[in-house]
Each structure stands twice: as C-alpha cells, then as structure tokens.
Amino acid sequence: MSEKPLVLITGANGFTGRHACKHFADQGMKVVPVFRDHSSMSSRHYGIVCDLTNESAVTELIVTVQPNYVLHLAGRNAVKESWEEPMNYIKTNVVGTLHLIEGIRKGAPHCRTLVVGSALQYNPAADDSPPHPYSLSKTLQVMISKAWEELLNIDLMIAKPTNLIGPGRSNGICSIIGRKIVDIENAKCSPVIDVNNLQAERDFLDVRDAVEAYRLLLLHGGTGGSYEIGSGVSRSMQETLERYKQCSTKDFAITENKPGKIEKPIKLNLSKIKQLAWTPKIPFSTSLNDILNFYKHLYHPERKNK
Amino acid sequence: MSEKPLVLITGANGFTGRHACKHFADQGMKVVPVFRDHSSMSSRHYGIVCDLTNESAVTELIVTVQPNYVLHLAGRNAVKESWEEPMNYIKTNVVGTLHLIEGIRKGAPHCRTLVVGSALQYNPAADDSPPHPYSLSKTLQVMISKAWEELLNIDLMIAKPTNLIGPGRSNGICSIIGRKIVDIENAKCSPVIDVNNLQAERDFLDVRDAVEAYRLLLLHGGTGGSYEIGSGVSRSMQETLERYKQCSTKDFAITENKPGKIEKPIKLNLSKIKQLAWTPKIPFSTSLNDILNFYKHLYHPERKNK
Numbered sequence: 186m187s188e189k190p191l192v193l194i195t196g197a198n199g200f201t202g203r204h205a206c207k208h209f210a211d212q213g214m215k216v217v218p219v220f221r222d223h224s225s226m227s228s229r230h231y232g233i234v235c236d237l238t239n240e241s242a243v244t245e246l247i248v249t250v251q252p253n254y255v256l257h258l259a260g261r262n263a264v265k266e267s268w269e270e271p272m273n274y275i276k277t278n279v280v281g282t283l284h285l286i287e288g289i290r291k292g293a294p295h296c297r298t299l300v301v302g303s304a305l306q307y308n309p310a311a312d313d314s315p316p317h318p319y320s321l322s323k324t325l326q327v328m329i330s331k332a333w334e335e336l337l338n339i340d341l342m343i344a345k346p347t348n349l350i351g352p353g354r355s356n357g358i359c360s361i362i363g364r365k366i367v368d369i370e371n372a373k374c375s376p377v378i379d380v381n382n383l384q385a386e387r388d389f390l391d392v393r394d395a396v397e398a399y400r401l402l403l404l405h406g407g408t409g410g411s412y413e414i415g416s417g418v419s420r421s422m423q424e425t426l427e428r429y430k431q432c433s434t435k436d437f438a439i440t441e442n443k444p445g446k447i448e449k450p451i452k453l454n455l456s457k458i459k460q461l462a463w464t465p466k467i468p469f470s471t472s473l474n475d476i477l478n479f480y481k482h483l484y485h486p487e488r489k490n491k
Numbered sequence: 492m493s494e495k496p497l498v499l500i501t502g503a504n505g506f507t508g509r510h511a512c513k514h515f516a517d518q519g520m521k522v523v524p525v526f527r528d529h530s531s532m533s534s535r536h537y538g539i540v541c542d543l544t545n546e547s548a549v550t551e552l553i554v555t556v557q558p559n560y561v562l563h564l565a566g567r568n569a570v571k572e573s574w575e576e577p578m579n580y581i582k583t584n585v586v587g588t589l590h591l592i593e594g595i596r597k598g599a600p601h602c603r604t605l606v607v608g609s610a611l612q613y614n615p616a617a618d619d620s621p622p623h624p625y626s627l628s629k630t631l632q633v634m635i636s637k638a639w640e641e642l643l644n645i646d647l648m649i650a651k652p653t654n655l656i657g658p659g660r661s662n663g664i665c666s667i668i669g670r671k672i673v674d675i676e677n678a679k680c681s682p683v684i685d686v687n688n689l690q691a692e693r694d695f696l697d698v699r700d701a702v703e704a705y706r707l708l709l710l711h712g713g714t715g716g717s718y719e720i721g722s723g724v725s726r727s728m729q730e731t732l733e734r735y736k737q738c739s740t741k742d743f744a745i746t747e748n749k750p751g752k753i754e755k756p757i758k759l760n761l762s763k764i765k766q767l768a769w770t771p772k773i774p775f776s777t778s779l780n781d782i783l784n785f786y787k788h789l790y791h792p793e794r795k796n797k
Contacts, residue, residue, distance in 0.1 A: 318638070
C-alpha cells in the first residue's frame, strides 16, 4: 500500500473516538470519522454522518469509503440509561454492529475490523445472568462479531478495554470526580465527594494508551483474537481520591455511601496485547491532572491559550 | 378469568404453529394466529398478519390483542439457508423476538410468554463457537428472552424442543424421508433412500405431544424456567428407516453417505417438563404413519375424504 491506509472510526464524537481520530491521524493514517447524527458532528470539520441502526446507510458507507481498517467504537455505554431504554441498547450496540460487520463482509471483505467490547461483559456460561441491559448488549455484540469472524470469515478482532480515563467528556468515575473537584475549586459546590465504596478497586487505563493498543491491534493483531486491555494495576477509590487531592488546589472531604459492599476487581489477562509490544505509558497522576485541566478549560476556555 | 383465555401464536403457518393453533383451540382457548405476511396466511380463514421485524407493527399487535398468553414459534429454521442469509436469521429470530417481548413488556405486562428455542443452540461458555448462523440466532434469541425476564421482569419461559415430527410440512429429517417414501410408492423416483449415517441418533418427539407441553408450560410453568422437551428416547437412522419400512407399501434400499462420522445425540433433561404431569403419548410408529399419510394426501387429496 503506497497510499496512506484508510481507517473508518465509528463513534468518532465519543470519549475514545475523539482520541482515536487524533492519534491515528498523528500516526500517519487517513482517518474517516463517523458520527451518528449531525448534532454529534457539529463541532467537527470533517467526517461522515451515518446512523449504524440504518442498514442501507451502513452498506452505502462501507461500499463508498472502502476502508482498510474499521475501528468500531460507536455505541451506548451508560448503565443507568440501559435500564430505561433496554431495546435501544440492543439495537444500537448489537444490531448496529451487525449492520457494520455484514456491510464489511459484503462491501469491503479485505478490511480489518476491531470491535471494542467492554470489560463489563458477562459470562453467558451456565446460568449466569447479565447484571444490566448494557452488559447484555456488549456480550451479544461480541458474540455476533466473533461468530461473523468464525463462521463467515471476516477479518475481525475484539478489544476488551478496562476503565478508560483521561481528558475529554466521559461518564466514567474518574471524570465524574474530576469534574466535581473543579466545581469545588471554583466554589460551585460544597467541598465533599461522595463515593460508593473506598475499597472498591478498578483497573484504570489512560485512553491515549488504549487507542495506541487499538492501532497496534489493527496493524498486527491476530484475526479472531480477543484482547483484554488495561493497565494491569488495581487501584482503590481511596487511592484515586488521595492522588486527586495531590493534584487539586483545594482540599475536600470524602463520604462513603456503601462502605460494606466491596466490588470485586476484574482480573485482566494482558499477555496477548503485550505480545504486540504494547505497554501503558501515561502515569496515573498525569491522567488525573489532564482530567482536571480538561474541566478547568471547559469552564474557563481562555486559560487554554495562556 | 371467566372468558376464554386468549393466546397469540406467532409462526402460525409453520409446522408446529399449525398444530399449536388447532390444539390450543381444541383445549378451549381463544387462539389468535399471527402470520408473517399475506401469502403465509392465504390458506387460513382467521388471523393477523404481522411481520415481527417491524417494531411498530408488533407494538400495535400486542396493544390491540392484549393476549393472556403468547406462544412464540415464529422464526427461520433452516440451517443451510442461515449460511446464505446470516443477517436475516439474526433479524428474524433475534430482533423479531426482541420486538415481541418488548411489546409485551410495555403493552401487555401481565401476559405469559413461551419462547420456543431449539436443541440446536450452542453453549456460549468459554470459547465455544456456534456451528452455524441458525444456532447463533437461536442462542441469542434465548439469551435476550431470559435477560428480559430476569432484568425487566416479564413473565417468560423458554422451551427447548428436540426434533419434532408428525404430519405437516417440515424440513426435518423424518419428513424428508417420509416424502421420499411416498415418492417411491408412487414410482416417482428410484427406490433408494440416502442418509448421512445410519448410526446417528436423534430424539424424535411428535409435534402434537410438543404442543401439549407448550400448553401446560403456559398454564403451569415456572416464570424464568427453561424446559427441555423431547421423548427421552434416542433412535438411530437405522431404526427409523426400519420402522418406516414396516409402514410403507414398497420396499427401498438404503445408502449411507458418511458412514464414518457419528453425530453425538443431544442428552435431554426432561425432569422439569415431567413435573408438569406431561408425558409423550403418541407412539413413534404412529408419527411415521401420519407423516406418510400426510404426503399421500398431499399428492392425492381425494383420498382424504374416503
């Protein structure tokens, strides 16, 4: 390929999507961002509007763009909302993915596709139940994607990222806390941060490390592979808040809502992604600082240029 | 309920659907058959046309009919065809079911629903892969149905029937052989029957026993239950053909295409359905005779009234 390889990125306006578009372009790829609707594209200068739940629109998208790679990030990802609109979660995350991979199979069969699942999938083995409709939707998304690879021979891999953090709008816990801290610094609310459980542990990974893993996977991953992606470090909410305190200009109190109940940390197997010479590079404190700076600039955009 | 309970039966023009409509009506229920399109309803006098892949049509169906029970039989079920149209299999079997159960949840929440899955489901545990898109579609259909019951509290059960046999058009192996035998009797083809493997075993159950199990499940089954339904008897192709020979007026030769490869019989757990005082009643030889008679009358309809 003498020309730049072309990568189609769905969910281009999302938290990960924005970082992926920038990173892939920085790394010399031709990026075609895909937005669900015109409002999600409004602040961007270039891209294609395509609602993945519209089958014929997706077919046209693939046939027209003829991507070398597809990074499929689009989808709904709010657990609470998934209880209110379970069918829309299945339609967007499962049927949308189905349209995409079937469009690729028929319209661009040589394309490599990375479907980004979630560490919140459940294990459908035995009589295990999904904890919420979002988890169901991500589990079915991955099952259909894997089946299309195994049965119908499309060139597809699955990434299962852990909790991604970093600058940008996100509904993740680190973003919620970061935004609150900036509110506290601006005296917009009382200096108290509520969390469910201080001992609850999570594996946090900077989104910029994650998009580099996605890039390596598209270039060098094994067809049909399923890759867990995380930092490999479990951090408690206690530690996260202590780290945030070191970055913040104001102190805050911490209250714990559900001190008894401890969430089990999800154990990740990072050996497969590490075989692609990938390793997380951004320190946890940098991620947290960048989250705070993001929200500071959101409130005071003039600071950005100082 | 002083009035007759109303049962909506989807897939009413299918092999099982036709028997279910008759049996449920014979047993004193008010049956509303649902047909996918006008052509599948053409030979019937009463029913509703509703394509389950059309979300708003399904919503209207449920809200208008307000069924007490739904027996969901509709779907595509040809393995070979599922390789050619994998997306249509997912859309019909998975998305169609999703529209139905979401319509019930929103429009008739007190309705009891029986979703009829398949013994051809695969186990998505570990890295097991579906053998074909049809299997994938039935597995996902059952996962979504169970999740809607567990997470969203609809009153739903799953039936997993084995190979159903009996009079009527079916793409099952007993029907294929029965039709061929009638062709042999009518000298329409050479007196040879090809099978893959004579030692391959299957659990055959008469469709009329199955629909009685479905009726008992709707009336007395446990919400959220998953019920395997079969005869509990494994029969080899050899035995099946010997039994057919006893019913046939002409002898035939048997050829075996894949003698080496033996299919593992699926082990059924019938204890749950037997707790509802259900037991198969129709002898195997009666099923086979009725299949032959069905095809004889199809060729010579005047015999039916003799």
